[in-house]
Amino acid sequence: SQQGEEDPQALSIQEGENATMNCSYKTSINNLQWYRQNSGRGLVHLILIRSNEREKHSGRLRVTLDTSKKSSSLLITASRAADTASYFCATADGATNKLIFGTGTLLAVQP
Amino acid sequence: DAGVTQSPTHLIKTRGQQVTLRCSPKSGHDTVSWYQQALGQEPQFIFQYYEEEERQRGNFPDRFSGHQFPNYSSELNVNALLLGDSALYLCASSLPSGGPSYFGPGTRLLVL
Numbered sequence: 001s002q003q004g005e006e007d008p009q010a011l012s013i014q015e016g017e018n019a020t021m022n023c024s025y026k027t028s029i030n031n032l033q034w035y036r037q038n039s040g041r042g043l044v045h046l047i048l049i050r051s052n053e054r055e056k057h058s059g060r061l062r063v064t065l066d067t068s069k070k071s072s073s074l075l076i077t078a079s080r081a082a083d084t085a086s087y088f089c090a091t092a093d094g095a096t097n098k099l100i101f102g103t104g105t106l107l108a109v110q111p
Numbered sequence: 112d113a114g115v116t117q118s119p120t121h122l123i124k125t126r127g128q129q130v131t132l133r134c135s136p137k138s139g140h141d142t143v144s145w146y147q148q149a150l151g152q153e154p155q156f157i158f159q160y161y162e163e164e165e166r167q168r169g170n171f172p173d174r175f176s177g178h179q180f181p182n183y184s185s186e187l188n189v190n191a192l193l194l195g196d197s198a199l200y201l202c203a204s205s206l207p208s209g210g211p212s213y214f215g216p217g218t219r220l221l222v223l
Contacts, residue, residue: 033211040199040219042115043154045211088153096167097142097205097212101153 004070006089006102014110019076021105023089024069030094032065034074037086037104046074046087081111113138115215117202123221124192130220132187136204137213142166143185144212145177146201154201160185161207189220197222 004025013019025032031050035043049056049065049072056063062075076083086106090099116135124130136143142161146154156169160179179185183204189196199219203212 030209035214040148040150040217042201042214042216043203045213048211092209094209096159096161097144097203097207097209098156098159098167098169099144099146099154099203099212100156104153 004089004102006087006105008105009103010106010108012108012110013079015079015081017079017109019079019083019107019109021074021087021089021107023072023074023102025072025089025091025100025102026070027091027093027100029067029091031092032063032072033090033092033099034061034063034072035088035090035101037088038084043088076107079107079109081109083107084109115202115204115213117200117215117218119218120216121219121221123223125223126192126194128192128222129188129190130192132189132200132202132218132220133184134187134202134204134215135184136202140204140206140213141183142205142207143179143183144203144205145185145187146203147171148199148201148217150198157187192222194222196220 034046089102144159145157148154158168163179199217202215205212
């Protein structure tokens with residue numbers, strides 16, 4: 001990837017469990033965003049965290065950002081079968097809205 | 112509030128042909144970006160249009176070109192298609208000041 005890696009590449013959990021995905025990036029950023037993609041269709045924006053923020057919540061989602069380690073994590077709590085999808089982190093430099101994506105994590109939530 | 116729309120949804124072409132993909136941004140958005148996503152890979156930035164001009168370009172050859180119209184809609188043109196151009200092409204709109212990007216459903220292009 002141009003920007004970095006996500007791990008794990010794939011994750012399989014049971015409904016009700018929590019899922020954690022990690023993202024590392026290489027360059028300085030203005031913000032980092034997380035997107036969900038179902039079955040190779042369009043991406044859905046989940047949450048944006050700015051470089052001066054350390055943690056952000058949105059519903060069952062919790063995102064952390066550590067700019068000193070150039071890493072971020074996405075936590076989905078109390079997962080549901082409908083959360084089954086690919087999750088991508090993406091960084092933006094702030095000058096434009098050009099996004100550089102991580103390699104993605106495929107999450108499977110078993111009912 | 113209409114989201115980002117793209118047309119067509121699917122397209123089959125043969126090597127050497129040319130293709131035009133279309134995108135209408137989310138209402139109120141004036142910045143349009145295009146991404147190519149090969150099967151099993153992450154999206155790759157092709158270019159971005161703002162005020163009818165290409166503002167930034169990724170690592171794609173000149174066979175990939177685009178246009179933005181006064182109503183902010185955009186086209187992506189690919190000439191001399193190669194088998195490797197087979198991919199999902201995603202359009203995203205945003206505000207020039209930043210913030211989240213909103214993606215369309217994509218156009219799946221198959222080059223035979």
